[in-house]
Amino acid sequence: MVGIAVLGAGRIGKIHAANVAANPNARLIAVADPYASAAQALAGALGADAMTDCEAAIDRDDVDAIVIGTPTNTHIQLMMRAVRQGKAVLCEKPIDLDLLKSQAAAEEIESLKGRVMLAFNRRFETTFAEMRAAIDAGDIGEVRQVIISSRDPGLAPEDYIKHSGGIFRDMTIHDLDIGRWLLGEEPVQLTAIGSRLIDPAMMEKYDDYDTAMVQMQTASGKQCHINNCRQAVYGYDQRIEVFGSKGMLQMDNLRPTTIRRWSAEVTDAREPLLNFFLERYQQAYKSELDAFVGALVDGKPLPVTPNDGLQALRLAEAAVESVRTGRAVAL
Ligand SMILES: NC(=O)c1ccc[n+]([C@@H]2O[C@H](COP(=O)([O-])OP(=O)(O)OC[C@H]3O[C@@H](n4cnc5c(N)ncnc54)[C@H](O)[C@@H]3O)[C@@H](O)[C@H]2O)c1
Incomplete structure (x- = not known):
């Protein structure tokens, strides 16, 4: 079982959290969103812990992977925190609005052999x-x-x-x-x-x-x-x-x-x-999330890269x- 925290309980976070909960090889551990009521509503409905601190959710021992559905300007910081701890990431598009920052993040991910999948769902x-x-x-x-x-x-x-x-x-x-x-x-x-x-x-x-x-x-x-x-x-x-x-x-x-x-x-x-x-x-x-979890479980390369x-x-x-x-x- 892959323990997953979904960060962001907005439009896309709701979709990802439901798909994690529905995946037989994943366990939705937590939903984190600075807006407590949003985190609570989504986590409560899916039987997960509600958190307001995204970084604390990443740091949990029972979290193996994170799904980032927070605003774009938070993606790199959250993604790199997870990668530095050896945790896998499914990150919403775009990585960031700034190409140079995105490039630096991609280089660090590569040097750390980080497991990051970009959410190009189509x-x-x-x-x-x-x-x-x-x-x-x-x-x-x-x-x-x-x-x-x-x-x-x-x-x-x-x-x-x-x-x-x-x-x-x-x-x-x-x-x-x-x-x-x-x-x-x-x-x-x-x-x-x-x-x-x-x-x-x-x-x-x-x-x-x-x-x-x-x-x-x-x-x-x-x-x-x-x-x-x-x-x-x-x-x-x-x-x-x-x-x-x-x-x-x-x-x-x-x-x-x-x-x-x-x-x-x-x-x-x-x-x-x-x-x-x-x-x-x-x-x-749903298929995107299943492909992410499937690749982690099988130890295969993630299908969409940084x-x-x-x-x-x-x-x-x-x-x-x-x-x-x-x-x-x-x-
Ligand atoms: N792949 C797709 O089809 C698709 C579709 C929609 C959005 N997106 C991407 O998903 C991301 C989120 O978009 P959305 O439409 O769900 O936005 P949204 O505004 O509906 O949800 C964002 C959530 O993040 C929370 N949040 C706000 N500031 C935060 C912070 N500093 N740290 C952590 N959480 C914070 C908000 O409370 C909100 O619940 C964006 O990067 C967007 O580009 C992708």
Whole structure:
């Protein structure tokens, strides 16, 4: 049994804690959050100890591994405390908003042979994983182009945008990870454009964008195109197309059921898309946690590394630079 403490009892912490509690090889030891009522509510519901001190939770003898679901600016400190004690970590994205700090952390993790997995949950979603498997099986030959559309249902509140680190580090980072994962090669050049179409005043205030496109190319010429928007009136839009020398793979949005309706008003109308990331990626979060625990139990390498977190952040930084300069960025 792997004893696990979940740090952070917010949106993502709740998901991780429930998935730890449901894993037969893990025991949810504690939930820690500086807000006692949040820690208590989540820990109480899952039969774990509630703590307000995240560092004390890491230090417990019965805690072998931690899951970090706290705000991004706390990730490195908590992660390194666990790594220095030889404990394993599943850390939410991004590692940090600062590339140099993230790089230093990744180097220390490597020198300590730390076991850290970055929580790029989409890799564990059944359809995404099937796409990667189909590419590996040679179903579409050599990958030539990856096209990712990833749009949120609605603009996040100002307080979220203010601390998010900007669209590229906060939102696009998932797509940048999936892009390089599906390409199977590191991008060597990136171009990005950003627009303020939903709430120009707020975006201007935080030097951010609500609508963006990124294009990347690898050394052998493989291409990736990412479309992002913080607001799609029809719901959480997550689609991918991978085009190769022998065919193409397409991934569509998911809906609660496959019912299609016809009437005097509509034809072929389908149900709304699954609302947002908590619903759309529910299975992915569970499979991600199970993969983390499974790798620890079997003594196998963790499937997503600090380097993956670093590379995605590097691409996000390049996107920021490309928008600022209006030029392609060499990586
Ligand atoms: N992989 C994904 O799909 C995904 C989705 C959402 C969020 N995230 C990431 O998860 C992290 C948390 O996001 P969220 O949406 O759950 O946020 P949230 O605000 O809902 O939850 C954060 C929790 O951390 C607690 N907290 C605040 N300050 C703290 C501190 N100094 N130390 C410890 N805990 C503190 C808060 O009380 C809160 O309960 C972020 O890094 C975010 O980027 C990832």
